[in-house]
Amino acid sequence: xxxxxxxxxxxxxxxxxxxxxxxxxxxxxxxxxxxxxxxxxxxxxxxxxxxxxxxxxxxxxxxxxxxxxxxxxxxxxxxxxx
Numbered sequence: 001x002x003x004x005x006x007x008x009x010x011x012x013x014x015x016x017x018x019x020x021x022x023x024x025x026x027x028x029x030x031x032x033x034x035x036x037x038x039x040x041x042x043x044x045x046x047x048x049x050x051x052x053x054x055x056x057x058x059x060x061x062x063x064x065x066x067x068x069x070x071x072x073x074x075x076x077x078x079x080x081x082x
Contacts, residue, residue, distance in 0.1 A: 046054065054060045 046060070054063065
């Protein structure tokens with residue numbers, strides 16, 4: 001480390017506080033956030049043996065979509081509410 005003294009004196013106001021209080025009444029929505037519910041990103045952790053076979057998100061999605069196609073679709077009961 002350099003032993004050259006700082007040009008500015010040490011300022012304790014630059015330190016992090018133990019606690020912060022935010023006024024949540026002034027909060028604005030994040031304009032960069034995705035607001036479309038269809039575009040949600042879900043993170044799933046694969047077991048090591050599965051991750052060795054399916055190395056890309058595309059390969060995982062392709063197999064899962066094929067599996068979904070083989071599954072029986074639930075029938076809609078006309079007597080139950082939507």
